[in-house]
Amino acid sequence: MTPDQMRDASLLELYRMEADAQAQVLDAGLLVLEREPNHAAQLEACMRAAHSLKGAARIVGLDDGVKVAHAMEDLLVAAQEGLLRLLPEQIDGLLQGTDLLRRVGAQSIADAPSAERIEQLVALLEHQLAIAVPALGRGIAAEPVLQQPAAPAAVAVQEPVDDLLEDGRGRVLRVSAERLDHLLDMSGKALVEFQRIQPLTDSLQRLKRQQSAVRRTLDGVRELTQNNSLEPQAQALLEESRAQLAECQQLLHTHFEAFDEFAWEGGLRSRSLYDAALSSRMRPLADVLVGRARMVRDMGRSLGKQVRLDIEGDATQVDRDVLERLDAPLTHLLRNALDHGIEPPELRLRKGKPEEGRLLLRARHRAGMLLLELSDDGAGIDVERLREVVVARKFASAETAARLSEDELLAFLFLPGFSLREQVTEVSGRGVGLDAVQHELRQLRGSVRLEHRRGEGSTFILQVPLTLSVVRSLVVDIAGEAYAFPLAHIEHMVRVSAEDVVQLEGRQHFWHGDRHVSLIAASQLLQRPEGRTEEAGIPLVLIRERDNLYGIAVERFIGERTLVVMPLDARLGKVRDVSAGALLDDGTPVLILDVEDLFSSIAKLLGSGQLERVDRRSQGVQEATRKRVLVVDDSLTVRELERKLLLSRGYDVAVAVDGMDGWNALRDEHFDLLITDIDMPRMDGIELVTLLRRDSRLRTLPVMVVSYKDREEDRRRGLDAGADYYLAKASFHDEALLDAVQVLIGEAQG
Numbered sequence: 001m002t003p004d005q006m007r008d009a010s011l012l013e014l015y016r017m018e019a020d021a022q023a024q025v026l027d028a029g030l031l032v033l034e035r036e037p038n039h040a041a042q043l044e045a046c047m048r049a050a051h052s053l054k055g056a057a058r059i060v061g062l063d064d065g066v067k068v069a070h071a072m073e074d075l076l077v078a079a080q081e082g083l084l085r086l087l088p089e090q091i092d093g094l095l096q097g098t099d100l101l102r103r104v105g106a107q108s109i110a111d112a113p114s115a116e117r118i119e120q121l122v123a124l125l126e127h128q129l130a131i132a133v134p135a136l137g138r139g140i141a142a143e144p145v146l147q148q149p150a151a152p153a154a155v156a157v158q159e160p161v162d163d164l165l166e167d168g169r170g171r172v173l174r175v176s177a178e179r180l181d182h183l184l185d186m187s188g189k190a191l192v193e194f195q196r197i198q199p200l201t202d203s204l205q206r207l208k209r210q211q212s213a214v215r216r217t218l219d220g221v222r223e224l225t226q227n228n229s230l231e232p233q234a235q236a237l238l239e240e241s242r243a244q245l246a247e248c249q250q251l252l253h254t255h256f257e258a259f260d261e262f263a264w265e266g267g268l269r270s271r272s273l274y275d276a277a278l279s280s281r282m283r284p285l286a287d288v289l290v291g292r293a294r295m296v297r298d299m300g301r302s303l304g305k306q307v308r309l310d311i312e313g314d315a316t317q318v319d320r321d322v323l324e325r326l327d328a329p330l331t332h333l334l335r336n337a338l339d340h341g342i343e344p345p346e347l348r349l350r351k352g353k354p355e356e357g358r359l360l361l362r363a364r365h366r367a368g369m370l371l372l373e374l375s376d377d378g379a380g381i382d383v384e385r386l387r388e389v390v391v392a393r394k395f396a397s398a399e400t401a402a403r404l405s406e407d408e409l410l411a412f413l414f415l416p417g418f419s420l421r422e423q424v425t426e427v428s429g430r431g432v433g434l435d436a437v438q439h440e441l442r443q444l445r446g447s448v449r450l451e452h453r454r455g456e457g458s459t460f461i462l463q464v465p466l467t468l469s470v471v472r473s474l475v476v477d478i479a480g481e482a483y484a485f486p487l488a489h490i491e492h493m494v495r496v497s498a499e500d501v502v503q504l505e506g507r508q509h510f511w512h513g514d515r516h517v518s519l520i521a522a523s524q525l526l527q528r529p530e531g532r533t534e535e536a537g538i539p540l541v542l543i544r545e546r547d548n549l550y551g552i553a554v555e556r557f558i559g560e561r562t563l564v565v566m567p568l569d570a571r572l573g574k575v576r577d578v579s580a581g582a583l584l585d586d587g588t589p590v591l592i593l594d595v596e597d598l599f600s601s602i603a604k605l606l607g608s609g610q611l612e613r614v615d616r617r618s619q620g621v622q623e624a625t626r627k628r629v630l631v632v633d634d635s636l637t638v639r640e641l642e643r644k645l646l647l648s649r650g651y652d653v654a655v656a657v658d659g660m661d662g663w664n665a666l667r668d669e670h671f672d673l674l675i676t677d678i679d680m681p682r683m684d685g686i687e688l689v690t691l692l693r694r695d696s697r698l699r700t701l702p703v704m705v706v707s708y709k710d711r712e713e714d715r716r717r718g719l720d721a722g723a724d725y726y727l728a729k730a731s732f733h734d735e736a737l738l739d740a741v742q743v744l745i746g747e748a749q750g
Contacts, residue, residue, distance in 0.1 A: 015060045016105045022049040026098045027294045030091050034297070035308065035356075037079070037086040046094075047076040053101050064118045065104040071125035072097045084132035088301070093125050095294065177320075180281055184469050187270075187277040188564035194270040195585040197263050204256050211249050218242050274564075278467060279317070285363050285370075286314040288323045288330065296334055296359060305342050306356040309334070313363035318370050319467035325444055326372075326464065329437045333374050333460050334359065336434070341378030341458055351455070353377065365466065369446075369488065372462040381452040383409055393418070410450050414438045442596050445471060445486040445579075463488060471582075473563050475590055476541065477556035479528035482590040484563060484582065485552075489595040491544045493557065495537035507611060510540075510551065517542065517551045524612045525552065525601055526577060527696050530670070538614055545599045552598075553614035561585075563592065577601055605696075612697060627748055628652045628669075629741070632662035632676040632688065633706070642675060642706070642737065649738055650748030659683025663691060666698055673745045678707040678718065686721045693722035702744040706737070 029046040032039055050073040057065030072094055078084045086094075100121060106112045218241060225238070293309045300307035318326075342348075342357035349355055362373040386409050391401045395412055412418055416435040434448075441448050446464030465471060465488065473484035474493065496510045501519060508519040519540070523530050540551040563582035568575060579594035605611065629651050633639045639655050646653045654669070656662035660682040666674065674692070678685035685705060692698045704725040705718040715726045725740050 011060045012105055015056050015062065015065075018056050019053060019102050019105055022053050023098045023102050024290060025049040027095070027291065030094050030098070031293050031297055031308070033079075033086050034088060034091045040080075043076060043080045047073060047080060050076055057101075057104065060105070062104050064113070064115065065101055067118060067122050068097050068100050068104070068125075071122045071129075075125055075129050078129060078133050084129075090128050090132075092301070093121065093128060095298070096121055097125065175280075180277075184274075184277045184281060185566075187274040188469065189566075189583075191270045191274045192564055192583045192585070192587075194266055196587050197266070198585065201260065201263055204252070204259065208249075208252060208256060211245065211252065215242070215245055215249065218245065278319075278469060281319050281321070281467065281469070282317040283320050283323055284314060285316045285318055285323070286311075287320075288327050289314055289361070292330070292334060295331075296338065299335065299338050300342070300357070303338060304344055305338065306345055307338060307342050307359060308356060309359045309361065311361045311363075316363040316365060316370065317466070319465075319469065321468050322370070322444060322464055322466070325440060326462075329440050329448075329462070330361075330372075330374070332434075332437050337374065337376040337378065337458070341376040341380075343379050366463075369472075370462075370464050370466050372464075373459055374462070375457060375459040377457045380454045380456055380458050381410065381413075381450075383454070386410075386412065410452070413450065414448075439596075442489075444468070445488050445595075447488050469565055471563050471565055471592060473561055473582075473592060474541065475558040475561050475563075475584065476522070476539070476554040477558055478522045478526060478554050479530070480555075481528070482558060482584060482588055483522075483526070483554075484561070484590050484592045485541050485543070486592065486595065487560070489543055491542040491549060494540050494542065494551075496540055496551075497537050501538070501614070507606070508614060512542070512549070512551075515549070517549050518606070519551045519553055519614050520602060520605065521612045521614045522552045522554045524697055525598065525605060527699075529700075530612070543595055543598070545602075550602055563590065565592065626650065626652045627672040627745055628654065629673045629675060629745075630654050630656060630662060630665055630671045632656040632659060632674065632680070632685070634658050634677065634680045638677070638706075645737055646741065649741075651741070652748075659685060659688040662688055666692065666701075671701065673702050673704065673741060675704045675706055675741075678705060678709060678714075686717065689718070689721040689723055704740055704744060 026046055026049050029042040029049070032042045033046065036042075050069050054066055054069035054073060057063075057069060075084075075086075075090060075094065079086050084090075100113050100118065103111060103113050104118075218238070222238060222242065225235070230238075289311060293311070296307055296309040337359055342359075343351070343353075345355045348357065358377050360373075360375045362375075364371055383406055387401050387404070390396050390404075390409065390412050391398050395415065395418070396404070401409075414434045414437075418435070434450075438448050441462060441464060444464045445468075446462065448460060448462050450458060450460055452458040471484075472487045474487060474490055475482055475484050477483075492512070494512065500510050501508050502510065509516040510519060511517075519538075521530075522528075522541075539554050539557050541554060542549055542551050544550075561584065563584075566581045566583070568578070568581055577594055577597045578591045579597075580592045582590050582592055584590055629646050631639055631642045631646070631653060632655075633642070634657055639657075643653045643655055654665060654671070656665050658680040659676070662674070662676060663683060665671075674688075676685040676688055685707070689703055689705070692701060692703065702725075703723045704727060705723045706727045707714065707718070709728070715728075718726050725744060727736060727740055
């Protein structure tokens with residue numbers, strides 16, 4: 001808050017702010033005191049926090065808050081003075097008191113704790129003090145029973161207070177997220193626009209070299225003419241040209257130095273502006289971890305386990321949008337580790353492990369990404385048990401499951417609806433498991449993988465961008481246009497020669513390591529025109545969906561780029577297979593691919609069985625240069641007439657005897673034009689054109705209908721089906737057909 005906002009805020013609002021801040025101090029300190037009851041610094045910090053809240057509650061007139069804070073303070077002071085040693089049961093009471101102090105200032109009555117619950121907690125804390133230190137108690141009464149205790153598995157995680165007056169670096173002002181987003185967007189665009197100055201710099205450098213070359217040429221001409229008689233006028237013109245060129249060179253040199261300095265300083269400032277705008281959205285990872293140690297402790301106790309959470313790198317800076325979306329996955333993984341990983345204390349002791357389990361969350365930056373490692377020292381994954389569950393739940397047959405490797409079995413844990421729990425509990429067994437974690441991370445353009453050590457624990461490794469405003473990508477050429485694959489989703493980049501591509505069960509594959517990888521043409525996947533691959537081999541981008549690996553064939557690798565994400569206009573809705581746009585350094589627009597969408601498109605394409613070949617260079621030179629026409633007609637005379645006419649003009653022609661024959665030919669081979677009759681057996685021309693227009697690969701193929709039917713309704717029926725040209729056989733003549741073909745696809749030689 002600004003000073004004015006602090007002045008205008010109500011006392012109750014100020015209490016809520018202080019309660020949130022002091023409750024965080026209490027939560028953190030009490031968790032330390034549970035492990036080290038005599039930790040003097042934490043005892044002092046917790047006592048002061050309780051004392052501050054008691055004073056704040058008294059000023060605001062919250063008598064219930066005063067009672068709770070006073071009872072907590074008495075217990076903590078006794079511990080400070082060495083009169084008692086804090087036990088887990090007393091820590092439970094103090095933590096519940098912290099929760100109630102947060103809620104006594106709630107805006108709605110429904111959120112505020114009842115007077116009965118306040119009295120029960122105060123009585124519990126006084127009873128614990130009286131048992132431990134009878135001289136301080138008011139007499140030992142029967143131990144009160146708290147009703148409806150706070151559910152440990154659903155501990156409220158409070159947002160950190162944003163609007164502090166000072167943060168150690170000066171004033172902190174409230175700025176809306178929309179304004180920050182707009183500032184970041186404008187600074188990102190400014191950075192990209194300024195980067196377009198580099199091609200101009202390169203052009204000026206070439207101009208300098210060309211002028212130097214011209215100067216050397218003129219000097220050579222001057223030397224050649226010195227010993228030869230040259231008219232005075234020509235000699236004067238030559239000298240004048242040399243002088244003017246020298247002046248131009250000097251002027252260009254001066255301007256180029258100034259321009260080069262401007263480009264360097266401007267680039268530095270635009271980058272600094274963007275970095276400053278980006279940093280304004282960055283928050284420490286600790287913001288999303290507030291209350292997580294408390295949640296782990298309370299949930300562990302509810303499961304009869306002793307667990308602590310240690311965090312390394314919680315000061316790592318991450319975009320706030322990323323932090324918010326990491327909340328749910330991290331919570332789920334922590335719950336998963338508590339329920340499935342950490343063993344009960346007695347079992348840990350039998351295994352020679354410490355009675356208390358440990359979760360370790362490490363965070364660090366790596367290659368422009370946020371890397372999170374969540375490890376536990378529990379039992380790890382029982383692979384054989386997992387194999388049995390896979391068979392029992394009919395995810396695979398017993399024979400198939402027996403052949404699965406360990407990595408393949410672990411992939412089942414990320415399937416929707418999969419759970420190792422046979423019964424539903426408050427924590428597990430609902431089938432909403434690691435698939436939800438994986439889905440959320442993929443939405444963040446990130447990834448998750450699992451490593452385990454049998455009997456020693458498991459580690460989940462999460463990798464997400466530091467910000468959603470920029471994305472490190474591999475930019476590729478598809479059908480002459482730039483597209484970007486986020487690097488987080490790319491398994492490998494490889495080049496494969498056409499000779500290494502094999503046909504297997506109707507699909508193209510190649511060997512990668514020890515497995516077959518399916519090949520899919522990016523142009524077909526994105527419904528773009530066919531392209532030509534480079535002579536050095538077929539460039540492939542390998543992407544993985546769980547245990548499935550796909551090779552996406554592109555035309556060219558442009559290179560790795562850091563792109564400023566530009567959201568698509570909301571009026572476009574969700575564009576299939578595309579998540580956002582961006583601009584390259586030279587201003588070329590590029591579409592950032594939505595890899596989650598791509599997997600759905602791949603599944604549909606594989607299910608259709610209509611995959612294009614990706615090794616286009618294996619076709620003959622004649623096919624690559626001559627345009628191909630398919631003629632479909634059940635009349636032998638008409639077929640031959642049209643075939644000969646087209647051949648005479650240099651077109652490559654294939655024929656089909658009816659619509660079904662034509663449809664099979666269209667799916668198996670490449671054509672530039674379809675010429676079809678309407679009335680044919682098995683499948684007529686209207687059905688053929690309709691099928692073609694519904695096919696993602698063939699829908700753009702030009703179609704000409706040649707029919708004896710010449711009525712207006714017949715023409716309209718053919719054109720409505722998707723034909724581009726309608727020619728009646730009654731008015732048919734050689735030039736009419738050839739002229740129409742040329743209009744539709746041009747000359748025979750492409």
